[in-house]
Amino acid sequence: MVHRLDPLVIRHTHRVPVPDGPAGEGAVAARQFDAALMSVGFKLSAELLEHLSGLARDTVVGIAARTLRTVRELVGDHVRHNVYFIDFPAGVPDTFDFWMRCVTEALADDTTRANTLRQLSTGVVDLLTLPAYGAYQHTYARMLAHHDELIAAAGDRLTVLHRGGSSETELTALYLALAGSPTPLGEEALGDLRELAGHCADGPQPAEIPVRExxxxxxxxxxxxxxxxxxxxVTDVLRLACAFAGGDVTLQAPTRLRALPRPVRRTLLAGLDAVVAAAPAKLADVHAHREMWKRLGE
Structure with missing residues (x-):
């Protein structure tokens, strides 16, 4: 069964969650899927291609559509990226030459000549008022045509997508990996962890969560x-309170611990009681953030 969080698995692990059935004649669709992936720098592993070939065509088409959408986002193909200088990274002019050209073009333009001359007479020119600045000098289509040789070269580098297990198996494994990361996660990965933690709340939990944030x-x-x-x-309890308040869970910046709903307060108190009951010495950690604890208790 396909899950809405499957794209997270593909993005983080380059594994495609696939079902075991229904069986069918999916070989043609699988090869077409593989060819489409190669056009954006990805490819199916031999194992994944073989497995998809044995599934029903409609199942393969559904997996292909969702996977292609995800990998296009991975490579930024869902956004029309343009470059300011068409030969970039080559052909970037010297800064002084570039601005002199912009001023020259502004003087040659009847609509901007007077304003540019007036600024020049004062000895100061607002570069942002020059018409050439900030405007692409070419269309997106022209840029693509100009970089055909780069597109061809990029095709030599392929990222292989491997066969994954069921959606639930892959989502659980990804959740445990992100939660157990020994380093702080970036903003996007934290958002993914939040989604996965809610989904996997009743499943296996990480044996250790090294990063408090x-x-x-x-x-x-x-x-x-x-x-x-x-x-x-006990500091975990305080961080959780900050998270509910939309504040800084690193506790580096002040957080306004506004009045929390009663169910949340009961959860925090129950958690605090459980931590202290298991290890009374941990209560001493309250002193490290005594002022925040006071505000939380108000």
């Missing part, structure tokens, strides 16, 4: 999904 995001998603937070220290 990741834990705060994960716990917020768990509580929102109706599950208990995974708390290890």
């Amino acid at each position: 990741n834990r705060a995001v994960l716990n917020l998603a768990r509580v929102m999904a109706g599950s208990e937070p995974l708390l290890d220290t």
Whole structure:
């Protein structure tokens, strides 16, 4: 069964979650899928191609459509990227030469000549008023045609997509990997962790969450999904409160701990009680952020 979060698996792991059936004649659709992927720098592994070939055609087409949409976003193909200088990275003029050309073109333009002369007479020119600045000197189609040789060269570098397991298996594995990351996650990956934590709230949980900020995001998603937070220290409780308040879970910047709903407060108090009951010495960590704890208790 296809899951709405499958694109996260493809994006992070280059694995395509696939079902075991229904069986059918999907070989032609699978080869067409592979060819379409190669046009954007990806390719099916031999194992994945073989598996898809044994599935029903409609199943393969559905997987192909969703996967192609995801990989196009991975390479930025869903956005029409243009370049300011058509020969970029070659052909970029010297800064002084570039601005002199912009001024010259402004003087040659009847609509901007008077304003440019007036600025020159003062000795200061607002470069942002020059018509050549900030405007593409060529169309997107012309740029693509000009870079045909680069597009051909890019085709030599392919990223292989491998066969994954079921959606649930792959989503759980990705959730555990992100939650157990030894380094802080970027903004996009944190958003993915939040989605996965909510989805996997009732499934296997990471044995260890090394990064406290990741834990705060994960716990917020768990509580929102109706599950208990995974708390290890009293500071984890404070970070969770900051997450609910939309503040800084790193505790580096001040967070306005506005009045939290009663269910949230009960969850925080229950979590705090559980942490202290398991290890009373951890209560000493409250002193490190005593002022924030005071505001939380108000």
